[in-house]
Amino acid sequence: MTERYPVLEGAEPFYFEGNNIGILVSHGFTGTTQSMRPLGVALAEEGYTVCGPRLKGHGTHYEDMEKTTYQDWIQSIEEGYQWLKERCDTIFMAGLSMGGTLTLYMAENYPELKGIALINAAIEIPTMEEVKQPQDIRFLDSIGSDIKKPDVKELAYEKTPVQSIKEILKFMEEVKANIAKVNAPALILVSDEDHVVPPDNSQLIYEKINSDDKKLVPLKNSYHVATLDNDLQLIIDEVLGFVKNRIE
Known part of the structure; x- marks a missing residue:
């Protein structure tokens, strides 16, 4: 799949080389790496090696996204995982929204993951x-920027391709069907x-995964894009504590 449009400023993938502990971070559906960069930077500042891939079809134009499949999004994450594997002995993963879906997928298929933060x-x-009903609409309204904090805007598409919604529905179905395969320690922020x-997705995930080591943390002052919202510092603190406690 070749993208026709240039990458938007702020939507580029990010890579921080640090120690031998790697953390893969994934943005969500119609979003960009901008939403995960503050967390990625905070992790890198603690010395970790961090990779934030740009999912195929994201961060350019919604017409690019329309042509991608969920397998393309998985491939983007697997490429980031390989980049980390070449540099690190231990790998964690964190994801927002569909980035969380991708994180669950990786935990299902890469049991060596040391821990996941959703x-x-x-x-x-x-x-x-x-959208499963027949219709003539190609694009729906944006789902981006669900943020409680005033004057903060997510770099996300202004329209959502109907075809892409069909892809995420298939992807969520597959991940949910295999969720009992997840054994990795899990931090679930909601x-x-x-x-x-x-x-209630987070509660369901908490109940369905097979991890013995799991924790559910409420975010009381943020909407969907919590990594750009009022609870960012809480997320950073929780993820850092989670990683540190699993490598000692």
């Missing part, structure tokens, strides 16, 4: 199901109020 992760979004992914 931020408003998605395994079922009932409001998206209506906003009390989220207008994109119903918060």
